[in-house]
Amino acid sequence: MKYEWKKQEKAFYLPPSEPTLITVPAYPYFMLSGEGNPNSEAFAEAVGVLYSLSYAIKMLPKKGPAPEGYHEYSIFPLEGVWDLSEQGRLKAGLDKDELVYTIMIRQPDFVTPALAVEIIEKVKRTKPQPLLDRATFGSCEDGLCVQMLHSGPYDDEPASFSKMEQYCAQQGLRRISKTHREIYLSDARRTQPEKLKTVLRFLVSREE
Template identity: 45%
Template sequence: MAKYEWRKQEKAIYPNRKQPTIVTLGPQNFITLTGHGDPNQPEFSRRVAALYAISYTIKMAPKKGVKFNAAYDYTVFPLEAFWTLPADFSGDIQTQKHLLVYKIMLKQPNFVTPEVFAQAQAMAAAKLPADLLTELKLETLTEGQVAMQLHVGPFATEAESFAKLASYLANAGYRRTSQAHKEIYLSDFRRTAPEKLKTILRVAVARI
């Protein structure tokens, strides 16, 4: 089997163009970690590192002589994160990022079952903080109907892309069903210049 590459084979889920799109997403499997606080602080980076550590443990298992049932070679999926705020929040989020609540995640290929995940946890135990090892979860998430907008540039200017998406939804006869949103990081924000960052903004929607 040829290497599975999400950029080529899942373009509808991970669009790399600025035109807004609406799609319906079925069940997908993710390894997840929840947390809260400013993503610019070390704790967020620690949780991201844990997600990548266990995901690469699964991907690189064949090189360690471990063969999971029905496994195949693939490109590790991009980091994704659901972002929410307390229900009574008001004010400028740029000055109150400590109130953010997030669930970060990495999508997994379909051969990653609960049994594979448990084995990967055992394999990665020595290189993961004990508290995060027990917080990692394998979850099946169904997002349903969503709208997406590619944002190019620093995170601080995302409001401009959200405004474009809102205009598109209004003209197309859709509305957002939640104030929470998802971000999918097509660029490595640790190594990419802010003006070159590519981030998919995704929101749940329904017909008006």
């Protein structure tokens, strides 16, 4: 049976359009860190590298013996953890050139660190790209979070974050940091801005 994250993990990837509290476990990811404007060519290249690695994993059975535990699945969506540089924090308004990010794509549980290294080296040979030297594989665990589905342009996200902050105040929750996670359910290259769907999530703790 093919594993479909849209169907089997709705709580994590298809939340309601109002803030909710959720505990997110650890998942394995291919990751790339960088800084600068997400509309830049450099960012697009980094996204491309993550998809190259992800599809290399998915296509393993067609290239030879499948790894132990392999099963059919849908590629997971692109995610990004976002912050601002120290200089960016001092500026009034958001300067996208001062953004700091780690973008990532979740991998199935059968992907081991050894297999991930093997795939990175394989992609270096078949699709050489300097950014592959910066690609990493590891586990991320968000833990207790507030999240919601944001519909519309990325530039309109502050309104959704405001709702999430209000929810925290009402529920006795405290946002831990200004970093946040975005999960991109839409392909921004093929989707009109008003139709974009993005999961917004930030870490919280319960007030003492």
